[in-house]
Amino acid sequence: MGGTDQYNQSKQRTSFITDQNKTKTKMSNSVSVEKQSLPKSLFKLMRPKQWIKNGFVFAPLLFVGGLFDIKLFTLAFCGAVLFSLAASAVYILNDIVDREKDSKHPIKCKRPIASGAVSIHTALILLLALVISVFAASIYLDISFTAVLAAYFCFNILYSYVLKHIAIVDVISVATMYVFRVVAGAVIIHCSTISPWIIVCTFFISVLIAVQKRKGEIASMGNGNVEGRSVLKNYTEPMLRDMSVTLGAVTITAYCLYTFQSETSPYMILTIPFVIFGLLRYQMLTDSGNKGETPEEIAIHDKPMIIDLGLWILFCIVIIYIIR
Numbered sequence: 410m411g412g413t414d415q416y417n418q419s420k421q422r423t424s425f426i427t428d429q430n431k432t433k434t435k436m437s438n439s440v441s442v443e444k445q446s447l448p449k450s451l452f453k454l455m456r457p458k459q460w461i462k463n464g465f466v467f468a469p470l471l472f473v474g475g476l477f478d479i480k481l482f483t484l485a486f487c488g489a490v491l492f493s494l495a496a497s498a499v500y501i502l503n504d505i506v507d508r509e510k511d512s513k514h515p516i517k518c519k520r521p522i523a524s525g526a527v528s529i530h531t532a533l534i535l536l537l538a539l540v541i542s543v544f545a546a547s548i549y550l551d552i553s554f555t556a557v558l559a560a561y562f563c564f565n566i567l568y569s570y571v572l573k574h575i576a577i578v579d580v581i582s583v584a585t586m587y588v589f590r591v592v593a594g595a596v597i598i599h600c601s602t603i604s605p606w607i608i609v610c611t612f613f614i615s616v617l618i619a620v621q622k623r624k625g626e627i628a629s630m631g632n633g634n635v636e637g638r639s640v641l642k643n644y645t646e647p648m649l650r651d652m653s654v655t656l657g658a659v660t661i662t663a664y665c666l667y668t669f670q671s672e673t674s675p676y677m678i679l680t681i682p683f684v685i686f687g688l689l690r691y692q693m694l695t696d697s698g699n700k701g702e703t704p705e706e707i708a709i710h711d712k713p714m715i716i717d718l719g720l721w722i723l724f725c726i727v728i729i730y731i732i733r
Contacts, residue, residue, distance in 0.1 A: 450526040451535060454504065455497035458705045463492045465587055466594035468607055471722075472673065473600055474729055481598045488554060488597035491547050492590060495558055498539040499565040501532055506569050516629055554597045561589040576643035580623065584615035606667035613663055617656040617688070618704050621695045624649040625703070650696075657688050676728045683721035690714055 466489040467476075475481040504511065504522040511523035521527040540562075547555040565586065572582040591611050595603040627641055627649070664684050668677040691714065694707055707714055 446526060450521040451531070454501055454521040454527055454532065454535065455494075455539075456500045457497075458709065459496060459500065460493040461705050461708055462587070463489045463496065463590055465590040465611060466492055466597070468591050468611070469595040469600050469603055470598055471725060472604065472607060472729065473598070474673075475598060476726065477730070484550070484597050485594060487546075487550055488593055491543050491550070491554075491558065492561070492593060494539055494543045495562055498536050498543065499562065499569070501536045501539070502566065503569050505529060505532055505536075514629075551597055554593060557589065557593045557596050561586065561593070564589065574640050576640055579640055580616055580619035583619035583622075584612050587611050587615035604667070604672075606663065606670070610660065610663050610667060613656060613660040614688070617653060617660055618691075620649055620652045620656060621692070622704060624653065625695060653692060657692060660688060661685055674728050674733050676732055677725075679728065680721055680724050683717050683724065687714060687717045687721070690717065 467485050470476055470481060470485045501522075504520055507517075508522050508529075511517035511520055514523075517523060522529070522532055544555065544558070547558050564582075568579075568582045568586075573579045588608055588611055591607060592603070623641065623644055624646060627644060627646055661681075661684065665678075665681055668681060671677045690711070691704075691707060694711060694714075695704075708718075709715075
């Protein structure tokens with residue numbers, strides 16, 4: 410019995426020392442990770458993957474034939490950068506407002522603010538720095554562009570506090586933000602006229618993306634578990650599926666009408682297959698793999714989509730700048 414007691418005491422002592430060492434190691438690693446991850450967390454907070462959306466700023470430049478004009482391209486590029494930083498400021502604001510809801514979401518709970526990697530105080534400092542720098546630079550660049558950027562920023566604030574909580578209005582609001590980008594792209598290069606078809610096509614494809622995003626959110630949250638976003642209670646997967654089919658058809662029709670009536674070149678009809686493939690591929694990926702919640706991931710990582718977009722841009726360049 411004495412030997413057994415001694416063995417048990419020795420085992421407990423060894424276990425205690427091991428647990429202590431593990432705790433110290435975890436605490437040490439935790440401190441090290443926090444120190445190392447703060448800059449990365451701040452960068453992640455700005456959501457750089459979302460910056461790809463600001464490629465819409467270049468749309469007017471492409472279609473007016475100014476893509477290879479160094480001055481116009483530089484202006485459009487600066488406009489896209491400022492829109493990206495302004496969008497980052499909006500994302501930070503959204504994350505601050507939605508931190509409680511995001512913490513209950515299976516994916517959004519990993520965001521820097523929701524996870525606690527970045528404090529509210531630090532996020533507010535970054536938000537203020539971005540807003541001041543963006544608007545100071547935009548005023549220097551072009552006052553009309555600043556007006557569009559300010560309207561975009563104010564609309565996003567309205568979206569964060571009001572519009573995102575109203576079914577249907579939320580997806581239309583998201584599409585409107587894409588339209589702001591196109592308008593800003595026209596303003597920054599001093600384009601006096603912009604084809605209404607570009608606005609129409611941008612709007613419909615953006616509503617489609619927003620609808621697919623909502624469908625992806627419902628799928629990731631699970632059946633009936635929509636605490637992370639109350640507006641999802643107003644949607645069902647069959648409803649969103651029907652909406653996405655309708656919007657896909659409307660978008661293709663709008664783009665076809667644009668190419669038929671295009672003043673740029675009658676050969677723009679040759680780009681129709683790429684648009685159809687892109688939309689169908691996007692819907693296939695979002696329906697089969699529940700990737701609708703992160704459309705930027707599809708644009709960045711799906712090779713067929715990247716090739717299709719590249720070919721569409723190439724054909725547009727050849728038709729607009731060479732064949733006409």
